[in-house]
Amino acid sequence: DVKVTQSSRYLVKRTGEKVFLECVQDMDHENMFWYRQDPGLGLRLIYFSYDVKMKEKGDIPEGYSVSREKKERFSLILESASTNQTSMYLCASSPLRKAASGQETQYFGPGTRLLVL
């Protein structure tokens, strides 16, 4: 089974702190994604990566950065946490898409619920 793990299920941080959220996948997937989930807004893509040291901005990258030094690990960084970053953060991974084979299934971690005070 594909396994995507996230370093913490719950996290409480103070405004202005630097926050690291870690995600590790064990299926040798090329693509990795960070989403935030808020009630009524669904999932919004923050950043994604299709290779080591490569990253692409998603729809809401402001206030976030990412790091992918190894294929299996994708880190989300809140440079200076703010209260409006209180949210559920979900990591996902998927294999490189092969034409017409529908390989886009994303596998999700359990999520990290972050509270910024």
Added chain:
Amino acid sequence: AQSVTQLGSHVSVSEGALVLLRCNYSSSVPPYLFWYVQYPNQGLQLLLKYTTGATLVKGINGFEAEFKKSETSFHLTKPSAHMSDAAEYFCAVTPDRGSTLGRLYFGRGTQLTVWP
């Protein structure tokens, strides 16, 4: 820009009743379509997906969905609801079949409540 619309943020049904969760998408070309389910305090789990071929897709836990190109819809159904189906359901699309990135665009979700 891609968009996915899920009609109804909350749906309530009685146990044993039909479940119908609606999803419409906007795309200039037929996309790949997905339904994910999220149980409380868990990540998302794939229910089913449509890529090519048969437009009626069967998934896990008795769910199925039909891709209707003319209606740009991919509604999720289950003939008889079970208490364990209570969860949040997300429709998603991958619009660009030429891309290897496979990024998904999600709808806002539909919370399904099942009454005994």
